[in-house]
Amino acid sequence: MTTYIVRRLIQTAGLLVLLSILLFALVNLAPGGPLSGQGQSRHVDPTKVELLKRQFGLDKPLPTQYLIWLIGNDWMRVDKNGDGILDSYGTRQGILRGDFGFSFRSRQPVLTEIGQRLPNTIYLTVITMLVAVLIAIPIGIISAIRQYSTFDITVTTFSFAGQAIPEFWLGLILILIFYAWLKNPFTGEPLLPPGGMTSVNSIGFDLGDRIIHLILPVLTGALGWVAWYSRFLRSSMLDVIHQDYIRTARAKGLPNWKVLYKHALRNALVPLVTLLALDLPYIFGGAIFVEILFSWPGMGRLYYQAALDRDYPILLAVLIIGASFIILSNLLADIVYAYLDPRIRFE
Numbered sequence: 001m002t003t004y005i006v007r008r009l010i011q012t013a014g015l016l017v018l019l020s021i022l023l024f025a026l027v028n029l030a031p032g033g034p035l036s037g038q039g040q041s042r043h044v045d046p047t048k049v050e051l052l053k054r055q056f057g058l059d060k061p062l063p064t065q066y067l068i069w070l071i072g073n074d075w076m077r078v079d080k081n082g083d084g085i086l087d088s089y090g091t092r093q094g095i096l097r098g099d100f101g102f103s104f105r106s107r108q109p110v111l112t113e114i115g116q117r118l119p120n121t122i123y124l125t126v127i128t129m130l131v132a133v134l135i136a137i138p139i140g141i142i143s144a145i146r147q148y149s150t151f152d153i154t155v156t157t158f159s160f161a162g163q164a165i166p167e168f169w170l171g172l173i174l175i176l177i178f179y180a181w182l183k184n185p186f187t188g189e190p191l192l193p194p195g196g197m198t199s200v201n202s203i204g205f206d207l208g209d210r211i212i213h214l215i216l217p218v219l220t221g222a223l224g225w226v227a228w229y230s231r232f233l234r235s236s237m238l239d240v241i242h243q244d245y246i247r248t249a250r251a252k253g254l255p256n257w258k259v260l261y262k263h264a265l266r267n268a269l270v271p272l273v274t275l276l277a278l279d280l281p282y283i284f285g286g287a288i289f290v291e292i293l294f295s296w297p298g299m300g301r302l303y304y305q306a307a308l309d310r311d312y313p314i315l316l317a318v319l320i321i322g323a324s325f326i327i328l329s330n331l332l333a334d335i336v337y338a339y340l341d342p343r344i345r346f347e
Contacts, residue, residue: 004338012331016324020095023319024066027312034058034104034310056104069101069316070094100317105309110317113302120197121291121298125284128218132225133276139226140233141265147238155230162227171220171293178216192216195295217294221287225279232275236268278333281326 035049035058053059057068072094100110143152178192193199193213202209240246241264249259288300295301299318306314 001338005335008331008334012327015327019323019327020070020320021066023316023323024069025062027315027319028062028065032310034312068094071096072099095317095320101313103306103314104311105306105314110313113314114299114317114321117298117302120296121284121287121300124214124217124221124290124296124298125280125287127214128221128287129225129276129280129283131218132222132229135222136226136229137233137269139230141237141260143230143234144237144241145260152234159227159231162223165223167220167224167289168293170223171216171290174216174220175293195293197297217290217296220293221283221290225283229272229275233268233272236271237264240264240268274333278329281322281329284325285322 034056035052050059057065057073060068098111100114102108103110103113106113139155143155146152175194179190179194182191183189184191192215194216195213197210197213198206199209199213241260246259246264249263250256287296287298288303290296291298291300292304299322302314303318305311306318
């Protein structure tokens with residue numbers, strides 16, 4: 001087991017290095033650059049553009065830029081005041097030591113920018129997953145118990161539709177219905193807010209206000225996962241309820257509800273839990289569309305704004321963190337599989 005874990009860790013480290021090279025090259029080789037807008041303006045002094053290039057290290061060859069980004073540079077100039085003057089020197093530790101540099105736009109440390117928005121994305125992602133699972137489980141159970149019934153056929157139809165509908169289209173439709181069309185009968189105001197995390201005039205923590213602002217983003221993000229998880233649980237339940245031990249439990253005279261919920265459901269949920277662990281990074285990454293559409297102050301919106309501003313340190317940090325999250329989640333799943341099934345260690 002130890003040999004298998006060490007081998008997988010080495011493979012993961014090599015994959016992360018290759019991925020960092022690929023991401024860095026793709027971002028930096030894209031047309032334009034972080035200073036392309038300033039360089040094209042007639043009102044900007046070319047000497048100041050060159051100064052900014054030296055400040056951010058953009059005047060160095062791309063491989064050198066990558067090494068500085070990866071392992072750091074002991075003599076990197078830092079403009080702490082944001083006035084374009086290299087008035088101090090600092091130490092760039094590199095991403096291997098947790099230093100992602102400074103944002104080109106805000107002049108703030110990248111980790112500070114991410115730290116302000118990461119909790120909001122986790123908050124939205126966790127609630128979206130919980131809602132999706134709580135809705136999908138009863139739907140999957142009923143569909144399996146009443147196989148080929150009207151309910152099962154209807155749910156199957158809506159599941160295919162839910163998986164096919166793009167999130168950005170669904171979100172726009174929900175905003176149109178609950179904000180533009182439906183009004184509060186008592187106040188005449190829109191039934192639900194179109195975006196944001198809290199109301200503009202809210203003071204302190206208001207649970208009701210938070211819930212109202214969560215409804216549309218969570219519905220938009222959860223619909224596709226409800227469709228996927230309900231169909232997966234239906235298939236898993238159908239496989240379990242035809243097993244011999246389920247027939248034995250029924251033959252012993254146990255009530256049907258006890259057979260289904262104590263024996264069948266418990267075993268049918270095992271592959272679903274595994275699937276949830278593997279899907280969590282993708283739910284996290286998919287929040288970018290929901291956050292942009294509903295002006296949610298999270299990682300997705302930060303990435304979108306950084307892409308518009310060509311803020312390379314922010315872009316690279318978000319990409320590498322998201323990719324690492326996916327790779328490490330799969331590594332953890334592989335280790336758990338190897339622990340549960342020793343045959344995997346020798347494949």
